[in-house]
Amino acid sequence: MYMLRFIEYFNLTIAVVLTAAYAYQLVYLFIGFIRRNRPDHTIASTQHRFAVVISARNEANVIGGLIRSLKEQRYPSELLDIYVVADNCTDNTAAVSRAAGAFVYERFNKVQVGKGYAMDYLFRRLHAEGRDDYEGYFIFDADNHVDPNFVAEMNRTFDSGKYAAITCYRNSKNFGENWISAGYGLWFLREARFLNFARMQVGGSCAVSGTGFLISGDVIREKGGWPYHLLTEDIEFSVNCALEGKTIGYCDKAVIYDEQPTTFRQSWDQRLRWSKGFYQVDAKYTAGLVKGCFKGGRKGFACYDMLMTVAPGMLLTLLGIVFNAIILVACLSEPPYIAALIIDETVNFLVMAVVNFYLGLFVFGAATLITEWKQIQIPARHKVLYLFTFPIFMLTYVPISLSALVRKVEWKPIYHGVASKGLKSGT
Template sequence: MDMLSFVRDFNLLLAVILTLAYFYQLVYLVIGLTRRKRRALEQEVRQHRYAAVICARNESNVIADLIQDLKRQNYPAELLDVYVVADNCTDDTAAVSRKAGAIVYERFNKVQVGKGYAMDYLFHRLKAEGRTGYEGFFVFDADNHVDPNFVPAMNRTFDSGKYDALTSYRNSKNFGDNWISAGYGLWFLREARFLSGPRMALGTNCHVSGTGFLVSARLVEENGGWPFHLLTEDIEFSVNCAIQGKRIGYCEDAVIYDEQPVTFKQSWDQRLRWSKGFYQVDFKYGLGLLKNCFKGGRRGFSCYDMLMTVAPGMLLTLLGIVFNAIVLVACLNETTYMAKLVIDETMGFLGMAVVNFYLGLFLFGVVTTATEWKKIQVAPAQKVLYLFTFPIFMFTYVPISVAALVRRVEWKPIYHGAKGSLRAQE
């Protein structure tokens, strides 16, 4: 086989693998575009007792607002307690949280660092102290703004008894700050509309996304607390649920507003942690997911869906780019006709890879912005502008994915309290 045929066959093979692996997400796209929101049925719903859990490290400038949001829920106050784990704090997060009305535990552990450890600590403390009357736990980040109807909406879905955990509709407090916050915002809106919504419509598993989710107390008890301590403990939990056959649903009427990073340095650090965490999940759970894919039914497909979510698809794309770049460099000094054909082939592949990447993400941005237009709280001109910067934001995942492969990554705090945030504007 000559070099030209080898390059063409290699590129074709990569394209076929990626297309077959992710084709089902085109089905999600169609469902997301055509699915109409269901009206809630008028039926009697039992009000369950919950605890809201906030793990915070040096969040004194924003946490009181979140606690007040939770205190103002359109839900009986006696059925919703608010707990804060002030985790390795060096500021007055604990004092501010107590003053706002939360039950506060202070934790100091410089070895076991991260949200997963803080949650596990709280669940064990609650059990040891006999605070076991809760049927579910809401999990929030300290910077969140929570819609007043969040808890009653989640309660309606939880009361069906079908789900072990629920995720919510994640919007952004500071979508319009700059192209970075808008990039995050569009991605999370895309998750809600074109991943969680279609999964719920098809009856397959959703996944929780860091904040704004509910986990049943029964599942916490079965897990012996929160034994998920990888850098992306939310994805680890979701993958574990898929493997164990536990159901994660979605409540689109439950809305939270999350604050996004606005500097590239903070965004790099956060997404580097996410990327490293995905690799950790791949290593720990990849084989288990693959085995369960063949069980068929809802569980099998949910495992396949999660495998594709955590699978290093970006690495296959990078493999194609690196392979073609190496071949291109090797042939540049050659003067033969065959070398020229190989150069044309590799340059064509690299050019099309960039164009297709940009256009694909641009179109995703377009359909997300069009379907969620009224929920994006910025001026129309900004909505249009950020369609063009969204692919650039996503393209920065390429160097981040490479760096995550070779670098040691640890959790780093993200500053919250942006002046341009939704909360600041209220």
């Protein structure tokens, strides 16, 4: 009976720890669900001078569309320069980018591979050439499509002078292609509405995610480039901002459309890199974030928020599942009446862990679907169908997280090829 009581306490402890740690995000959920966007009549005092930075590897089939959408911005063209780093390309990405009107730098480095290194290379080149006097830098991926009002809206938020960086509303070009692209799409909309939007409402600091964000030129000059080279350089930058007390803002009116993977193989590779990158961030920054949590005020909360964002909560859940599975096997050698009690306890935990995981994600997905219904540009029946597959998509993170824990992971390119036709702004 001692073993049974130990199992009960162990399972209860995991449930309590996870619930307590992430309870604050229920407040985010409440805020995101009931707080609607209000018209922003703020007028920027200055139209600031920006540069666009695009790191591209063999993206000739999509990068021209991105550059065209940037050329069509409702913002003075003389205040927006476009730079492309053709990074280890073996196709004509550089030629297509030049023809579309971008300044192109070609980089060939098979040792320092990845977006972070490519960005750092460009920032250092611009500094060496005396062309680094921009007030801010937009970061895009080659597959993006940018809403015509994007730069003007980001400029309005940037003009407040309060933010080291600003992130945006990230929609999808190919949301309805299949359950994988829909899983990504719903997750990024959830991130916009129920994380970054809510953070802004409570006066917190947001997090940048991959693409579609603006970094203050002062931050780049202060850092001497882009010193963030982990597999998830975006989350590394966000964590660093929290530790240094810098605030990241969010502009709900600035919209980009991002292309999502549609095959499980590509999705696995991409999310494996993300998971490994999060572990790298955990190893490098957890001690600092824990210490920062005790600073109090906005900085303390930002550190806690980022700690929960990067914390391997999935591993704690997996620990519970593995522990119960081991006990389930081990108890077979116990007397029948004791084995029956232990089996009942462990099976109940395993079943409830899966059910609660599914239902929790279903609730988040449903809240996102309800609030962002008009922004998801696919038939209604498909929206509802993909709501039910969303938790399954997220459940596939379980083997991915385990694999990332033990495997060596390197950056791999993701194929892009979705056109940007028929996209509409919608926040």
